[in-house]
Amino acid sequence: xxxxxxxxxxxxxxxxxxxxxxxxxxxxxxxxxxxxxxxxxxxxxxxxxxxxxxxxxxxxxxxxxxxxxxxxxxxxxxxxxxxxxxxxxxxxxxxxxxxxxxxxxxxxxxxxxxxxxxxxxxxxxxxxxxxxxxxxxxxxxxxxxxxxxxxxxxxxxxxxxxxxxxxxxxxxxxxxxxxxxxxxxxxxxxxxxxxxxxxxxxxxxxxxxxxxxxxxxxxxxxxxxxxxxxxxxxxxxxxxxxxxxxxxxxxxxxxxxxxxxxxxxxxxxxxxxxxxxxxxxxxxxxxxxxxxxxxxxxxxxxxxxxxxxxxxxxxxxxxxxxxxxxxxxxxxxxxxxxxxxxxxxxxxxxxxxxxxxxxxxxxxxxxxxxxxxxxxxxxxxxxxxxxxxxxxxxxxxxxxxxxxxxxxxxxxxxxxxxxxxxxxxxxxxxxxxxxxxxxxxxxxxxxxxxxxxxxxxxxxxxxxxxxxxxxxxxxxxxxxx
Ligand code: BYC
Numbered sequence: 001x002x003x004x005x006x007x008x009x010x011x012x013x014x015x016x017x018x019x020x021x022x023x024x025x026x027x028x029x030x031x032x033x034x035x036x037x038x039x040x041x042x043x044x045x046x047x048x049x050x051x052x053x054x055x056x057x058x059x060x061x062x063x064x065x066x067x068x069x070x071x072x073x074x075x076x077x078x079x080x081x082x083x084x085x086x087x088x089x090x091x092x093x094x095x096x097x098x099x100x101x102x103x104x105x106x107x108x109x110x111x112x113x114x115x116x117x118x119x120x121x122x123x124x125x126x127x128x129x130x131x132x133x134x135x136x137x138x139x140x141x142x143x144x145x146x147x148x149x150x151x152x153x154x155x156x157x158x159x160x161x162x163x164x165x166x167x168x169x170x171x172x173x174x175x176x177x178x179x180x181x182x183x184x185x186x187x188x189x190x191x192x193x194x195x196x197x198x199x200x201x202x203x204x205x206x207x208x209x210x211x212x213x214x215x216x217x218x219x220x221x222x223x224x225x226x227x228x229x230x231x232x233x234x235x236x237x238x239x240x241x242x243x244x245x246x247x248x249x250x251x252x253x254x255x256x257x258x259x260x261x262x263x264x265x266x267x268x269x270x271x272x273x274x275x276x277x278x279x280x281x282x283x284x285x286x287x288x289x290x291x292x293x294x295x296x297x298x299x300x301x302x303x304x305x306x307x308x309x310x311x312x313x314x315x316x317x318x319x320x321x322x323x324x325x326x327x328x329x330x331x332x333x334x335x336x337x338x339x340x341x342x343x344x345x346x347x348x349x350x351x352x353x354x355x356x357x358x359x360x361x362x363x364x365x366x367x368x369x370x371x372x373x374x375x376x377x378x379x380x381x382x383x384x385x386x387x388x389x390x391x392x393x394x395x396x397x398x399x400x401x402x403x404x405x406x407x408x409x410x411x412x413x414x415x416x417x418x419x420x421x422x423x424x425x426x427x428x429x430x431x432x433x434x435x436x437x438x439x440x441x442x443x444x445x446x447x448x449x450x451x452x453x454x455x456x457x458x459x460x461x462x463x464x465x466x467x468x469x470x471x472x473x474x475x476x477x478x479x480x481x
Pocket of ligand 1: 193196214216310313406
């Protein structure tokens with residue numbers, strides 16, 4: 001076995017030499033049935049027997065790492081795949097800057113590392129649980145296949161974190177791995193760990209917003225863990241990022257296609273004003289102001305995933321060399337941040353002001369700023385789609401103080417423009433900024449399944465190209481397998 005090729009001879013495909021690592025192999029094999037039970041209970045409802053045209057990771061070679069074929073989801077080969085080890089890799093930041101990367105867990109950072117790995121691991125099954133009912137209302141077989149692809153890969157990302165727990169954290173790791181299968185998204189007694197992963201994903205617009213905004217938090221967090229001085233975590237997350245790109249593609253193109261369809265329908269019907277909501281809805285498409293409300297919701301929920309703007313947890317993880325910044329190795333500074341500052345938006349005397357904070361404690365804020373810039377680039381592409389149709393409307397990101405539950409602005413009520421308002425105004429107006437019950441009901445009314453190959457629901461345009469370059473009428477999911 002080379003490091004590039006995946007060993008399929010064991011029950012668990014891997015490129016980490018599991019055959020020779022009997023103890024870890026046994027631990028993973030013991031965990032496997034629980035995972036399958038969880039997948040059957042909490043994975044895509046109603047489609048476990050369907051044949052789905054899925055990609056499976058078969059190598060970690062960037063030039064050809066996946067193969068496509070029809071698979072029943074419970075038979076998907078969830079594997080443990082790490083990016084190849086970089087010879088002589090050094091810790092790229094923090095107080096151990098320049099020392100050789102760790103191949104074992106440094107004792108003093110054990111608890112911190114375990115916590116980060118568990119939090120990362122917890123989000124993966126959570127998202128599968130959140131999305132489990134979407135299959136029943138998929139707008140096409142193409143989209144149906146995409147949600148399942150995302151789901152099986154989130155399952156693999158859970159495996160990736162469970163491997164680290166089982167291999168490097170002994171008994172505690174095994175306990176944590178078991179608990180990852182016990183918490184449930186939205187369960188009042190055993191919720192998932194982070195806020196956004198306990199929210200419902202009630203419809204496909206939410207799913208596409210989630211894969212654009214929340215998977216993009218995933219990208220940023222994985223990018224910072226990919227910098228880690230703990231080499232196995234770095235290598236695992238680097239390979240996860242390869243898969244993650246498709247998830248964000250699903251979100252970005254899903255929203256892009258929805259915008260396209262709405263704008264085309266408006267133009268065809270001669271509707272110039274995007275605020276003529278009832279007229280637009282009567283065309284069987286989702287009006288742009290409702291899409292903006294969903295965007296406000298998912299962006300603000302995702303901002304919460306970056307933790308507090310000023311955080312000693314984040315400073316400690318950076319100092320320790322455990323979690324770095326986005327593209328750490330490309331940043332030109334001392335990578336220790338002992339004397340630098342970073343501007344943070346804070347509430348000062350009732351006003352939102354920019355304040356310089358020690359850069360070390362502002363690590364979350366910096367990552368969040370990088371995230372916002374990345375989101376904005378996606379919005380620019382969406383706005384181009386709208387613009388090309390000739391409809392006069394622009395999407396923008398709400399202010400970071402809007403609708404927050406974590407950090408500096410959690411006690412505050414602010415509009416999407418960042419104006420501070422009192423509780424009464426918020427209560428009166430929040431339906432203008434966030435999806436209301438009526439908006440939800442309307443979107444739900446459009447969520448009718450379309451399962452004929454090559455056909456699409458009224459509210460979404462077909463994709464420009466198929467998955468794996470398949471033709472438009474390709475049968476991505478054989479439902480009655
Ligand atoms: N909800 O210093 P603080 C993905 C807690 S998504 C609930 O402000 P810190 C994916 C925090 O735990 C990426 N609790 O924040 C996407 C702490 O509690 P304790 C997932 C929260 O620690 C789509 C306290 O508040 N990966 O992969 O600097 C589909 C004070 O914490 C929240 C990661 O997040 C919240 N939103 O930063 C599938 C990476 N925020 O310990 C997958 C690993 C904070 O005092 N995690 N708290 O009880 C981390 O790096 C950090 O833990 C966080 C928080 C960025 C989440």
